Amino acid sequence: xxxxxxxxxxxxxxxxxxxxxxxxxxxxxxxxxxxxxxxxxxxxxxxxxxxxxxxxxxxxxxxxxxxxxxxxxxxxxxxxxxxxxxxxxxxxxxxxxxxxxxxxxxxxxxxxxxxxxxxxxxxxxxxxxxxxxxxxxxxxxxxxxxxxxxxxxxxxxxxxxxxxxxxxxxxxxxxxxxxxxxxxxxxxxxxxxxxxxxxxxxxxxxxxxxxxxxxxxxxxxxxxxxxxxxxxxxxxxxxxxxxxxxxxxxxxxxxxxxxxxxxxxxxxxxxxxxxxxxxxxxxxxxxxxxxxxxxxxxxxxxxxxxxxxxxxxxxxxxxxxxxxxxxxxxxxxxxxxxxxx
Ligand code: NAD
Ligand code: DAU
Numbered sequence: 607x608x609x610x611x612x613x614x615x616x617x618x619x620x621x622x623x624x625x626x627x628x629x630x631x632x633x634x635x636x637x638x639x640x641x642x643x644x645x646x647x648x649x650x651x652x653x654x655x656x657x658x659x660x661x662x663x664x665x666x667x668x669x670x671x672x673x674x675x676x677x678x679x680x681x682x683x684x685x686x687x688x689x690x691x692x693x694x695x696x697x698x699x700x701x702x703x704x705x706x707x708x709x710x711x712x713x714x715x716x717x718x719x720x721x722x723x724x725x726x727x728x729x730x731x732x733x734x735x736x737x738x739x740x741x742x743x744x745x746x747x748x749x750x751x752x753x754x755x756x757x758x759x760x761x762x763x764x765x766x767x768x769x770x771x772x773x774x775x776x777x778x779x780x781x782x783x784x785x786x787x788x789x790x791x792x793x794x795x796x797x798x799x800x801x802x803x804x805x806x807x808x809x810x811x812x813x814x815x816x817x818x819x820x821x822x823x824x825x826x827x828x829x830x831x832x833x834x835x836x837x838x839x840x841x842x843x844x845x846x847x848x849x850x851x852x853x854x855x856x857x858x859x860x861x862x863x864x865x866x867x868x869x870x871x872x873x874x875x876x877x878x879x880x881x882x883x884x885x886x887x888x889x890x891x892x893x894x895x896x897x898x899x900x901x902x903x904x905x906x907x908x909x910x911x912x913x914x915x916x917x918x919x920x921x922x923x924x925x926x927x928x929x930x931x932x933x934x935x936x937x938x939x940x941x942x943x944x945x946x947x
Pocket of ligand 2: 688788
């Protein structure tokens with residue numbers, strides 16, 4: 607199969623391409639990515655020259671470009687993915703996440719091919735008790751989540767209207783190698799290593815469910831190959847944690863790995879003004895994935911977080927390069943008013 611993987615230069619997309627090239631060498635992968643601030647070809651170092659991998663620089667919204675590509679399946683990772691940025695400026699979110707998805711759907715329709723939309727648990731909004739199931743209502747709260755929910759609705763509409771072979775996965779928070787340092791876990795690790803303040807939104811007790819990125823990649827792989835057209839599949843880590851607990855665990859691990867005192871980095875924690883509309887809790891029920899495919903998370907949180915801390919320690923050049931560029935401008939806009947370092 608020739609699979610068009612969009613957004614393959616980002617965090618999850620790059621991990622997915624690596625996973626697929628190792629597990630399914632029979633497929634040809636075409637990575638379509640327009641290399642926004644979050645797209646980084648360094649994430650794909652070492653695989654560029656493989657005969658079954660091609661990179662195309664381009665925008666998923668570009669109709670002509672899509673017309674010229676040859677593929678018989680689509681997996682759509684391409685998105686604006688950061689909630690905080692969607693609060694600062696939602697235009698690129700609606701453009702890529704909604705119109706980009708619609709363009710891919712049109713091209714999948716033309717080719718009569720399968721398309722998997724990589725979505726998020728954020729489309730369900732916040733939940734106080736219990737778990738999100740695939741039947742939970744869609745009640746997104748941030749512009750990012752609303753744009754992803756809109757895309758999901760379009761995918762569902764193309765299935766009902768045109769009988770298209772489409773699938774949706776909705777996953778909880780990922781962590782692991784190659785995650786852009788604006789997101790909580792790499793932000794904490796990189797700030798600790800640089801002795802910088804660690805901004806904790808609100809009181810730090812918001813809850814997220816965390817999944818190691820390779821487990822997410824395995825889930826997408828199995829859904830793409832075996833999922834039923836028109837279905838939604840929830841993917842999660844069965845691993846709910848409060849932000850402050852995650853932060854403390856990471857700081858303890860960084861201390862252990864760098865030979866600092868066990869509580870040597872805890873003083874960097876700085877409570878700051880909350881994210882507007884901050885969802886209180888995400889908690890997802892991934893039992894359909896286990897029932898239908900025998901999928902479950904394989905990487906425990908302690909193992910995953912240790913692997914992640916080690917990766918950021920061993921790949922300082924990768925993230926230092928990122929945070930030395932235009933990222934600092936964003937950082938100043940996002941945190942400048944609420945954090946004095
Ligand atoms: P990311 O921001 O790290 O990567 C996004 C990639 O998409 C980048 O390489 C970027 O250059 C590319 N891109 C953006 N706009 C594009 C466009 N118009 N055309 C082509 N390429 C474009 O994101 P991520 O964290 O890897 O997330 C990937 C997908 O998974 C997203 O759809 C996101 O909503 C979803 N998701 C993420 C998480 C998470 O915890 N990170 C959890 C669940 C779902
Ligand atoms: O749930 C899946 C979603 O997880 C994905 O769809 C998104 O693409 C991905 O970015 C992620 O969204 P979150 O908003 O949950 O992730 P983020 O890393 O931005 O924040 C995680 C939690 O940490 C959240 O409660 C906000 C908090 N936080 C975040 C940052 C960046 C802080 O307390 N301080 C920070 O500086």
